[in-house]
Amino acid sequence: xxxxxxxxxxxxxxxxxxxxxxxxxxxxxxxxxxxxxxxxxxxxxxxxxxxxxxxxxxxxxxxxxxxxxxxxxxxxxxxxxxxxxxxxxxxxxxxxxxxxxxxxxxxxxxxxxxxxxxxxxxxxxxxxxxxxxxxxxxxxxxxxxxxxxxxxxxxxxxxxxxxxxxxxxxxxxxxxxxxxxxxxxxxxxxxxxxxxxxxxxxxx
Amino acid sequence: xxxxxxxxxxxxxxxxxxxxxxxxxxxxxxxxxxxxxxxxxxxxxxxxxxxxxxxxxxxxxxxxxxxxxxxxxxxxxxxxxxxxxxxxxxxxxxxxxxxxxxxxxxxxxxxxxxxxxxxxxxxxxxxxxxxxxxxxxxxxxxxxxxxxxxxxxxxxxxxxxxxxxxxxxxxxxxxxxxxxxxxxxxxxxxxxxxxxxxxxxxxxxxxxxxxxxxxxxxxxxxxxxxxxxxxxxxxxxxxxxxxxxxxxxxx
Numbered sequence: 001x002x003x004x005x006x007x008x009x010x011x012x013x014x015x016x017x018x019x020x021x022x023x024x025x026x027x028x029x030x031x032x033x034x035x036x037x038x039x040x041x042x043x044x045x046x047x048x049x050x051x052x053x054x055x056x057x058x059x060x061x062x063x064x065x066x067x068x069x070x071x072x073x074x075x076x077x078x079x080x081x082x083x084x085x086x087x088x089x090x091x092x093x094x095x096x097x098x099x100x101x102x103x104x105x106x107x108x109x110x111x112x113x114x115x116x117x118x119x120x121x122x123x124x125x126x127x128x129x130x131x132x133x134x135x136x137x138x139x140x141x142x143x144x145x146x147x148x149x150x151x152x153x154x155x156x157x158x159x160x161x162x163x164x165x166x167x168x169x170x171x172x173x174x175x176x177x178x179x180x181x182x183x184x185x186x187x188x189x190x191x192x193x194x195x196x197x198x199x200x201x202x203x204x
Numbered sequence: 205x206x207x208x209x210x211x212x213x214x215x216x217x218x219x220x221x222x223x224x225x226x227x228x229x230x231x232x233x234x235x236x237x238x239x240x241x242x243x244x245x246x247x248x249x250x251x252x253x254x255x256x257x258x259x260x261x262x263x264x265x266x267x268x269x270x271x272x273x274x275x276x277x278x279x280x281x282x283x284x285x286x287x288x289x290x291x292x293x294x295x296x297x298x299x300x301x302x303x304x305x306x307x308x309x310x311x312x313x314x315x316x317x318x319x320x321x322x323x324x325x326x327x328x329x330x331x332x333x334x335x336x337x338x339x340x341x342x343x344x345x346x347x348x349x350x351x352x353x354x355x356x357x358x359x360x361x362x363x364x365x366x367x368x369x370x371x372x373x374x375x376x377x378x379x380x381x382x383x384x385x386x387x388x389x390x391x392x393x394x395x396x397x398x399x400x401x402x403x404x405x406x407x408x409x410x411x412x413x414x415x416x417x418x419x420x421x422x423x424x425x426x427x428x429x430x431x432x433x434x435x436x437x438x439x440x441x442x443x444x445x446x447x448x449x450x451x452x453x454x455x
Contacts (some may be wrong), residue, residue: 007442008298008299008439008442009227009300009413010224010227010387010439010441011414011417011439011440012228012229012408012414012417013389014388014390015388015390015404016388017375019313019325020375021312021323021390022314022322022338022339023339024311024313025375026339029322029323030324031338034339035272035339035341039267061241061242062240063399069325073386075256075259083255084261085381086215086381089215099261116342119344122254122256124254128242130254130256133256135256135257137383139388141242142236142240143242143243144230144231144243145229145231146386146388148384165254169249169417174246186247193241193242193243193244194242194244194245198245200249201248202248202250203222203223203225204250204251204252
């Protein structure tokens with residue numbers, strides 16, 4: 001026998017269920033007067049630095065039907081590639097940008113709309129720069145543990161080609177599942193939960 | 205709004221312990237029918253944490269309203285209160301090293317005492333309580349502690365099997381210090397026989413893991429003639445010391 005490692009175990013996840021809005025976006029589902037606004041609804045203000053972009057994200061099930069009861073959170077660096085987090089030791093992020101947003105999918109169309117800025121590049125563990133990306137976390141009825149993926153940008157071809165994470169994807173045909181298509185200042189991104197076009201999800 | 209650490213401790217920058225995905229419910233749990241078309245079928249891509257996963261948003265106590273932790277009153281008309289069994293839920297948010305997690309944002313939501321949610325998609329015939337909204341939030345103290353007041357939610361039927369009923373439960377959403385710690389789970393109540401019939405709870409393969417989601421009746425924290433208490437601790441992923449991490453050139 002050796003000494004005990006004496007560690008606790010992580011609380012097991014459970015689905016967010018169909019009524020996730022009550023807790024995370026109460027104003028969105030008609031529960032007014034409890035919080036002044038829904039957390040994560042507005043990401044930028046007039047003083048936020050960087051190029052304004054819009055994200056239009058949908059989540060589709062194994063039949064290609066958009067989920068109308070999912071919730072997406074995004075987490076990203078500021079325009080200079082700095083995170084607004086105590087773990088960011090390289091500098092001070094833009095004080096007018098938290099870098100985190102939350103959006104429930106529209107109950108009719110299934111669309112999530114984020115107004116944010118294009119993130120700068122962040123270093124990988126060995127110092128190489130990763131391509132600009134936004135981290136996504138997706139929960140919904142039927143999803144037992146939140147799904148983690150990344151959104152990269154179609155107009156960053158050169159940076160994407162050098163990205164150490166994208167480089168790890170053995171089946172190159174799956175790389176485009178992580179790349180949002182640019183139209184003007186809008187990026188369109190469909191997350192496929194399963195099937196032929198299944199998005200790459202991470203165990204990170 | 206600048207990030208507030210919620211603590212005087214030096215920020216930690218190590219990667220998180222890997223998740224034990226045999227302890228969590230798998231993506232595909234066919235007895236919970238909606239998971240069938242919403243579960244990835246390809247393997248996840250393993251990724252040791254980068255700064256994108258290690259960093260995460262932190263929320264300051266300043267965002268909390270006075271009644272955010274009081275579901276009995278935060279939606280009630282002046283002088284009125286929600287109907288049901290008055291309870292206090294309290295506990296700590298810890299990480300796998302047993303260390304309290306300060307400044308963690310907890311958000312919770314639940315049905316009312318009759319099992320009815322204030323949501324347009326809930327068509328259950330049990331009535332809404334005009335004084336109950338069903339949402340609340342709290343931020344943990346320096347030692348990771350939190351508490352809130354509410355009424356005990358009722359069980360409710362749901363269209364899964366022909367006669368499936370959810371046990372009484374409260375949904376919890378938790379932010380630690382890094383985005384990779386993000387977790388949503390559900391809290392159940394000690395002694396509820398429905399837990400062992402529930403396809404969602406039983407999607408967790410190990411009975412011992414399910415038991416970690418069952419809050420214990422805590423008579424010592426009960427306020428006599430006011431509210432009973434339940435204790436519910438939550439454990440988030442621990443993290444490696446940054447001494448074990450690669451150092452960047454010149455860092």
